[in-house]
Amino acid sequence: MKKNIFASMFDQKHRSRTVTYLIVIVSYIVLEILMKTGNLSSLFTSLLVPVCAYIVAAIGLNLNVGFSGELNLGQAGFMSVGAFTGICVSGALGGLIPNTVVRLLASLIAGALMAAVFGYLIGVPVLKLQGDYLAIVTLAFGQIIKSVITNIYLGFDGTGFHMSFVDNKVKLEPGGKMLLNGPMGATGTDRIATFTVGVLLILAALVIVYNLIYSRSGRAIMAARDNRIAAESIGISVSKTKMLAFVVSASLAGAAGALFGLNYSTLLPNKFDFNMSILVLVYVVLGGLGNMTGTVTATVILVLLPELLRSLQDYRMLIYAVILISIMLISNNENMKVTAERLKKKLSRKNLKEAGNE
Amino acid sequence: MSEMNNRTPVLKVRDLGIDFGGLTAVNELNMTVYDREIYGLIGPNGAGKTTVFNMLTKVYTPTRGTIELCGVNTEKMNTVDVNKLGAARTFQNIRLFMKLSVLDNVKTGMHNKITYSPLEAVLRTKKYYAQEKEVDEKARELLKIFDLQDSADLIAGNLPYGAQRRLEIARALATEPKLLLLDEPAAGMNPQETAELMDVIRFVRDHFGIAILLIEHDMKLVMGICERITVLNYGMKLAEGTPEEIQADPQVVKAYLGE
Numbered sequence: 001m002k003k004n005i006f007a008s009m010f011d012q013k014h015r016s017r018t019v020t021y022l023i024v025i026v027s028y029i030v031l032e033i034l035m036k037t038g039n040l041s042s043l044f045t046s047l048l049v050p051v052c053a054y055i056v057a058a059i060g061l062n063l064n065v066g067f068s069g070e071l072n073l074g075q076a077g078f079m080s081v082g083a084f085t086g087i088c089v090s091g092a093l094g095g096l097i098p099n100t101v102v103r104l105l106a107s108l109i110a111g112a113l114m115a116a117v118f119g120y121l122i123g124v125p126v127l128k129l130q131g132d133y134l135a136i137v138t139l140a141f142g143q144i145i146k147s148v149i150t151n152i153y154l155g156f157d158g159t160g161f162h163m164s165f166v167d168n169k170v171k172l173e174p175g176g177k178m179l180l181n182g183p184m185g186a187t188g189t190d191r192i193a194t195f196t197v198g199v200l201l202i203l204a205a206l207v208i209v210y211n212l213i214y215s216r217s218g219r220a221i222m223a224a225r226d227n228r229i230a231a232e233s234i235g236i237s238v239s240k241t242k243m244l245a246f247v248v249s250a251s252l253a254g255a256a257g258a259l260f261g262l263n264y265s266t267l268l269p270n271k272f273d274f275n276m277s278i279l280v281l282v283y284v285v286l287g288g289l290g291n292m293t294g295t296v297t298a299t300v301i302l303v304l305l306p307e308l309l310r311s312l313q314d315y316r317m318l319i320y321a322v323i324l325i326s327i328m329l330i331s332n333n334e335n336m337k338v339t340a341e342r343l344k345k346k347l348s349r350k351n352l353k354e355a356g357n358e
Numbered sequence: 359m360s361e362m363n364n365r366t367p368v369l370k371v372r373d374l375g376i377d378f379g380g381l382t383a384v385n386e387l388n389m390t391v392y393d394r395e396i397y398g399l400i401g402p403n404g405a406g407k408t409t410v411f412n413m414l415t416k417v418y419t420p421t422r423g424t425i426e427l428c429g430v431n432t433e434k435m436n437t438v439d440v441n442k443l444g445a446a447r448t449f450q451n452i453r454l455f456m457k458l459s460v461l462d463n464v465k466t467g468m469h470n471k472i473t474y475s476p477l478e479a480v481l482r483t484k485k486y487y488a489q490e491k492e493v494d495e496k497a498r499e500l501l502k503i504f505d506l507q508d509s510a511d512l513i514a515g516n517l518p519y520g521a522q523r524r525l526e527i528a529r530a531l532a533t534e535p536k537l538l539l540l541d542e543p544a545a546g547m548n549p550q551e552t553a554e555l556m557d558v559i560r561f562v563r564d565h566f567g568i569a570i571l572l573i574e575h576d577m578k579l580v581m582g583i584c585e586r587i588t589v590l591n592y593g594m595k596l597a598e599g600t601p602e603e604i605q606a607d608p609q610v611v612k613a614y615l616g617e
């Protein structure tokens with residue numbers, strides 16, 4: 001039995017999955033060691049949690065865009081919903097749950113659930129339609145949710161939450177505190193997000209998406225993407241199927257947002273703008289649609305790169321753009337693909353031979 | 359006809375018709391297909407054969423008439439409902455899930471036979487493993503019938519044309535239909551492949567005990583395996599009968615050969 005599990009970890013189909021888990025776990029161990037021994041710059045350290053958040057949002061988006069084949073231009077909107085929900089939940093639970101890890105987990109779950117609710121409400125009308133309506137509606141959602149949060153004033157005291165769309169209307173008992181301050185966003189947030197929980201969230205996101213993909217739902221999601229009419233002709237409800245992918249994607253963005261939000265003491269609603277949605281989409285597209293290993297590595301490289309190039313000052317964005325374009329050309333180049341295929345075949349043949357000699 | 363009376367009808371079509379704008383593509387079509395029957399639907403190009411399949415599977419909504427599948431009127435149903443009720447089809451222009459493996463294409467056909475929830479899939483419960491094992495075995499059995507067992511792990515889009523056609527039938531059968539609709543299953547096949555296909559179609563009927571309604575231009579196949587045939591011309595029924603009756607019908611000969 002043990003041998004079986006081991007073998008299945010390394011068989012063709014699951015090899016990339018195992019590789020992804022290994023990359024995440026090994027990177028975590030290496031980074032933790034570097035951090036504990038003081039070998040990690042403060043800039044790099046400060047980026048660890050945001051990178052985790054972007055990876056989780058991108059993993060979710062890959063389910064929606066890569067596997068389900070729907071364009072989603074509002075992933076930052078769902079991150080925003082998750083972030084401010086998470087911040088409020090954490091703020092409200094501050095006295096109740098002193099343990100920050102438990103409070104963080106509760107906030108992540110709350111962020112995921114709230115984003116899932118928004119995803120569902122958007123999905124109900126839109127996913128019944130065929131065509132690129134989801135792109136338009138998620139784009140609008142991202143903009144609208146930003147404006148809405150910019151106008152929310154929310155406080156919490158002994159008697160519960162108090163909300164208003166006008167600043168001075170929120171009257172709190174002594175000991176109460178403001179959680180959301182309209183355009184100023186969230187201030188004085190407990191920074192309870194940690195790198196370890198971030199990595200655990202990545203692993204959870206990978207388990208959720210991989211396990212979904214290699215199941216009834218995953219096959220249906222890809223079938224509906226490849227051929228809508230054929231999928232319906234064998235009894236697959238295309239709108240239900242696309243809804244599942246969309247809601248899971250939104251909820252992962254929600255959890256990612258909560259992790260992101262609880263990493264800063266101040267967070268402006270403007271942070272989650274259209275640019276951020278596009279960035280997450282770029283990570284997914286450059287990493288390869290439907291390729292989780294690619295999503296994880298592309299996100300890491302593309303989040304860190306502009307920061308690491310900071311010393312080059314004005315040339316920074318120029319080099320960033322050149323690298324982006326090169327990745328695009330290389331990953332979509334037919335010759336490169338053929339060469340990669342050949343390399344793969346050669347390697348696997350070698351492996352086979354070695355295995356045969358033993 | 360007396361022999362037919364002992365069998366239950368799987369499909370009853372009454373006065374079926376559809377208009378596309380000003381064009382009447384199918385009109386006044388009456389047809390009954392019985393249990394375990396192999397039934398042919400033939401006619402010149404553009405006669406409306408595929409349109410009939412599209413109405414039966416609710417890809418198109420008929421303008422007139424009724425369709426009764428397994429004794430149930432399908433008027434208010436959509437494509438998914440019709441499949442759940444018992445009709446599965448293949449397509450004239452192949453519609454496989456081209457990026458999925460051959461095996462996964464068949465497994466998608468068992469979508470509604472699987473009862474574990476997405477949450478159970480994520481948590482990898484016992485039920486997930488048990489049902490996936492069953493699905494895997496059943497899918498491989500189906501592939502064997504269509505001589506595709508060695509291609510199970512290939513990407514469907516990389517299969518040769520004839521194999522893609524056979525895979526589409528396997529996928530349709532995976533939904534365990536009572537009526538199988540085949541739209542030009544032999545198109546693009548060589549005589550050798552066509553001969554094998556005829557054996558497979560007969561085997562499928564006997565093995566699964568289902569009715570098969572097929573559209574085909576290859577007359578050797580149609581006359582070889584169909585028990586009854588309906589001939590469509592310009593959307594109207596031109597003739598109906600056994601292969602012998604159809605071949606002897608002067609109107610059919612005229613429609614096919616022209617004046």
Ligand SMILES: Nc1ncnc2c1ncn2[C@@H]1O[C@H](COP(=O)(O)OP(=O)(O)OP(=O)(O)O)[C@@H](O)[C@H]1O
Nearest residue numbers: 378381383401402403404405406407408409410450
């Ligand atoms: N969606 C549609 N809109 C308009 N006209 C259509 C549509 N679908 C089919 N038609 C028309 O209906 C008629 C019948 O087409 P159909 O595809 O059913 O023919 P067929 O008998 O299957 O022909 P073939 O043997 O070439 O496959 C044709 O004139 C076609 O142009």
Ligand SMILES: [Mg+2]
Nearest residue numbers: 407408409450
């Ligand atoms: Mg046709």
